[in-house]
């Protein structure tokens with residue numbers, strides 16, 4: 001029996017700008033296929049500011065994230081974790097479960113478990129655990145359980161290697177995002193505060209260009225101009241229907257890698 005998953009996508013990552021950097025192309029393509037998009041971050045990106053307090057930074061970044069989400073008519077939520085000090089807590093897991101339930105997510109995107117950033121790895125763990133129990137009656141949150149465990153997908157880290165430089169599992173699929181790259185750039189471009197931060201942290205003069213270059217490099221691997229890369233979570237406890245792959249089939253590359 002083919003299962004249908006609710007056409008609501010929850011893109012939930014650690015920091016404001018993560019969804020825009022790693023996931024926005026596919027979010028736009030799914031929106032165009034009739035999906036509703038919800039963007040959330042576990043932290044407010046509190047540490048990611050220059051010459052601002054953490055509170056002020058979180059305020060600025062909230063507005064930037066809201067603006068970026070609005071490009072896709074998406075709602076934006078931030079769940080109160082602290083940037084750089086993100087821990088896997090019961091409180092955060094419950095908040096994620098509540099959010100999955102309140103938006104009735106059928107599809108979830110989050111970081112890869114072997115991502116380069118500790119907050120990203122923690123987020124991947126919290127989201128995976130929360131998604132797995134989001135359909136259970138026994139979880140102590142007030143929102144009604146979802147009907148079925150959502151499909152879980154992982155978005156790209158900066159490179160296809162783990163934090164120690166070893167190659168990771170090849171992406172399960174690439175998505176050609178050339179047709180929506182301008183939307184992605186527009187969303188990322190809302191995070192103006194990050195230009196100065198990246199200059200300060202990494203002496204990087206063109207943060208937005210750096211992300212586009214990453215998509216261009218992924219594109220080169222599969223012969224298109226710009227691509228994003230994804231993995232479907234295939235661990236026990238999760239549904240394995242390739243709904244996103246099917247709905248974006250005309251943009252998909254490396255179909256042979258589907259499981």
Ligand SMILES: [Zn+2]
Pocket residue numbers: 014015018117120
């Ligand atoms: Zn991040």
